[in-house]
Structures are given as structure tokens and as C-alpha cells.
Amino acid sequence: MTLFWLVLFVVLALFELVTVNLVSIWFSLGALITTFVSLVTDNLMIHLAVFTISSILLLLLTKPFVKKMKKREEVPTNLDMVVGKTGVVTEKIEKDGIGEVKVLGKKWSAYSDKEVEENSKVKVLSINGVKLKVEEIKESD
Numbered sequence: 001m002t003l004f005w006l007v008l009f010v011v012l013a014l015f016e017l018v019t020v021n022l023v024s025i026w027f028s029l030g031a032l033i034t035t036f037v038s039l040v041t042d043n044l045m046i047h048l049a050v051f052t053i054s055s056i057l058l059l060l061l062t063k064p065f066v067k068k069m070k071k072r073e074e075v076p077t078n079l080d081m082v083v084g085k086t087g088v089v090t091e092k093i094e095k096d097g098i099g100e101v102k103v104l105g106k107k108w109s110a111y112s113d114k115e116v117e118e119n120s121k122v123k124v125l126s127i128n129g130v131k132l133k134v135e136e137i138k139e140s141d
Contacts, residue, residue: 001042005035005051022066030055082108082124086137089120093134101134108132 012028034051041047082103090107093099093116101110101122110132116122122134 001044001047002035002038005031005038005047009035026059026062027051027055029058080127082132083126085124087122087124087132087134089116089118089122089134092116092118098131101132103132110134112136 009028009031012024012031016022016024016028030051033054034047037050038047085103087101087103087108087110089099089110090102091100093101093110093112095113095115096111098109098111099116101108101124103124109130110122112122112134114136116134116136121137121139123137125133125135127133
């Protein structure tokens, strides 16, 4: 039985190396721990219990640490730079319809929760696919 757990450890470790997503590392280590336990006892129920418990414990104890280590800072793209910018409506935007705005010298399809007339100034709230969500900027008198 020791050979089985050792082979399982190697297979799961190789699988982890191929995927690089920390999918099977905990089960691989659980199999390694069970390999050592199988040197002491031949009881299959003990092997399965050790494998299951050690894999789950390793998963629960290390997952938050690994998640913190893998946390990546989002890098804004060129598209993201239009968010927050001001543009001008070049084609009327109907309520819940599509119109067109010009932002940073480029024309974009745009939509809004409210109707926005042509030549109105708008602020870009977000990007959804290739459309900008905008809101009209009310000018003070």
C-alpha cells in the first residue's frame, strides 16, 4: 500500500506542476503524509482517514496564505483611462438606448439611464464591452 500512496503523491505533484494553479498540491501532500503512515500500519481505513483529514487541514490552513500571496494588483488598460473623463454626445442617447459620444478624440457607442441630447457634456462612468456608460453633466447657470 505504501507504493500506491507514493505513486499517488508523484502523480498529483506532477499534475500540480503542469497546472500551476494550486489545484492538487494539498492532496499531493496528503498522499505524502499517508505514505509515511502506511509504513506503520496496513489498515486501509486509517490510510483513507489520514489522507482525507491531512488534505483538508492543509487546504484550510494554507489557502488564505496562498490567496494573499497570489493577489495581483490590477493594471489598468488603455480603455480604462476614459473612465471618469468628460465627453460630448455626438448622437442622441435615448433612455436605455445606444448613442454616440466623443471622448479623448475618439467616438464611442454609449448608453445612459436617462435621455441625453446631442452636444451635451457627459461623464464616463464605466466600460461595458465596447460601450461606455455615461451620465449627463448638468451645467450650473
